[in-house]
Amino acid sequence: MKKALIFDMDGTLFQTDLLLEPALVATFDVLRKTSGWEGDTPIETYRKIMGAPLPVVWETLCPQHSLEIREKSNEIFHEKLIKLIKNHQGSLYPNAELVLEKLSENHTLYIASNGQIDYLQAIVETYHLNRFFKKVYSIQSISSGHKSDLVKKIIDENNINAGAVIGDRLSDINAAKENGLMAIGVNFDFAQPEELKHADQVIHNLIELI
The missing domain is CATH 1.10.150 (DNA polymerase; domain 1)
Structure with missing residues (x-):
């Protein structure tokens, strides 16, 4: 697996x-x-x-x-x-496509986001991310509104027993730890130092994931 x-x-x-x-x-x-x-x-x-x-x-x-x-x-x-x-006025972070392509060769990739379904779909379609991700999960798919529960849903639906959650906020880190996965914090625009200190690893560029 x-x-x-x-x-x-x-x-x-x-x-x-x-x-x-x-x-x-x-x-x-x-x-x-x-x-x-x-x-x-x-x-x-x-x-x-x-x-x-x-x-x-x-x-x-x-x-x-x-x-x-x-x-x-x-x-x-x-x-x-x-x-x-x-209108292509946004952008993925540097090296995102390169990293996702490489990681998808040996890992199954998912998105777990607090964003709404139509918003996430706009990003996925505009930047052709379906070629990398098995499925995109929105917080709208669960009733509790908690990222930890969203990650649990992904784990349960896909029989996941190992892996990591990659994100910039404490909700991502907690979602990993509460579900027995590794927590990788990304130190980008919205990250907070006091939250990142709870991650198992912290990266400063997506290329480090490889």
Whole structure:
């Protein structure tokens, strides 16, 4: 049986930071016109919570707004992101394709992401990632909203007994450890030093995975 490698998407394979500001600015421009938002777009706040489940993200960004407005904001944000992705205004991290091609020769690869299905599909289709990954798993496929449960679903469905989770946030590291897999932290745009110290290994470029 091939060993499995389970990758996070945002901040691990895909440089979400390139699209973050224009998509958030466009979303909060709409909120200023329709929902009484005042002040600057909370870009730095979003950077700090990148990788959190979407309900947590919008509760943090719009604490004074209703659940309905938060859900609508999330819809707008994803529409903006997907449009930018399909226009090739984003990018994979350096060496991503080379590394994925090499690793897929001897490992089965999966994606486990807190991103929505349509958002993940836009990235996969735009950058032709299906050639490397057996399956892409979104947090929307489980009811708990926890990355650990998503990784367990991947393990159970695919009879995985060894491998690693590669990601930039504590939720990825915990998902690995709670499921008996190796935790590899990537020290990229959204990574936090206090979270990465819990990883079994930390890399600074995807090429190190080979």
